Amino acid sequence: MGDAFGPALERTWYARPAEAIAADLLGAVLRVTGRDGAVRAGRIVETEAYVGPHDLACHAARGRTARTEAMFGPAGHAYVYLVYGLHELFNVVTGEAGDPQAVLIRAIEPLASRGPLGEVRGDGPGRLTRLLDVDRRHYGHPLDRPPLSLHPGRAPARIVRTPRIGVAYAGAWAAEPLRFVDAESAQLSVPLSRSSPAGNSSRGARRSSRTPST
DNA sequence: TATAGGATTTAC
DNA sequence: TAAATCCTATAG
Numbered sequence: 001m002g003d004a005f006g007p008a009l010e011r012t013w014y015a016r017p018a019e020a021i022a023a024d025l026l027g028a029v030l031r032v033t034g035r036d037g038a039v040r041a042g043r044i045v046e047t048e049a050y051v052g053p054h055d056l057a058c059h060a061a062r063g064r065t066a067r068t069e070a071m072f073g074p075a076g077h078a079y080v081y082l083v084y085g086l087h088e089l090f091n092v093v094t095g096e097a098g099d100p101q102a103v104l105i106r107a108i109e110p111l112a113s114r115g116p117l118g119e120v121r122g123d124g125p126g127r128l129t130r131l132l133d134v135d136r137r138h139y140g141h142p143l144d145r146p147p148l149s150l151h152p153g154r155a156p157a158r159i160v161r162t163p164r165i166g167v168a169y170a171g172a173w174a175a176e177p178l179r180f181v182d183a184e185s186a187q188l189s190v191p192l193s194r195s196s197p198a199g200n201s202s203r204g205a206r207r208s209s210r211t212p213s214t
Numbered sequence: 215t216a217t218a219g220g221a222t223t224t225a226c
Numbered sequence: 227t228a229a230a231t232c233c234t235a236t237a238g
Contacts, residue, residue: 048221062236082231086230086232125221166220167221
């Protein structure tokens with residue numbers, strides 16, 4: 001609920017296509033109460049949309065399983081999983097229940113936060129979860145109350161889209177411009193200068209009118 | 215039951 | 227450029 005960050009985004013806010021949420025989440029603040037009781041937060045500067053079972057990069061493309069169950073549930077909840085046996089990745093479930101879509105949070109600008117072990121960087125999907133102490137214990141958790149919540153923040157001046165990172169196995173879907181970044185941020189997982197350009201040049205990123213800002 | 219490989223990060 | 231590290235998805 002409300003604290004220094006203001007009220008959390010309501011769960012119904014997320015019941016839209018992942019592509020829209022990925023753009024609108026840029027600038028939003030992720031707030032986490034860690035296992036040590038400390039509150040940590042970061043401003044989201046990079047996201048990726050995973051748009052459904054037909055998206056070959058989306059985990060839901062292989063059907064409904066124990067791991068992907070949360071993606072099939074209602075929007076506004078956390079989908080957290082382990083990759084490479086090492087890294088916890090944090091996603092936001094979007095869309096209507098039964099329609100598995102999610103947005104991966106790939107980078108944050110820390111807001112005066114240090115991780116439980118003194119970490120300071122949030123520029124990577126595995127780094128930000130360590131910094132904010134997010135892991136599978138948050139699986140399925142609603143995103144409108146502690147220990148995990150999202151709050152409106154300062155919207156980016158400019159949004160750029162690129163293909164998603166690390167999904168080369170996904171065939172044609174690997175080239176889709178479903179990664180969204182705050183072009184002004186110096187804390188992206190992969191700098192724009194080293195990101196492949198979006199396949200369709202003039203496809204601009206637009207924030208929807210439902211975007212909250214402060 | 216066995217095996218391959220992954221929405222990554224770090225170190226050599 | 228490769229190792230770390232474990233869980234899931236698929237094959238046998």
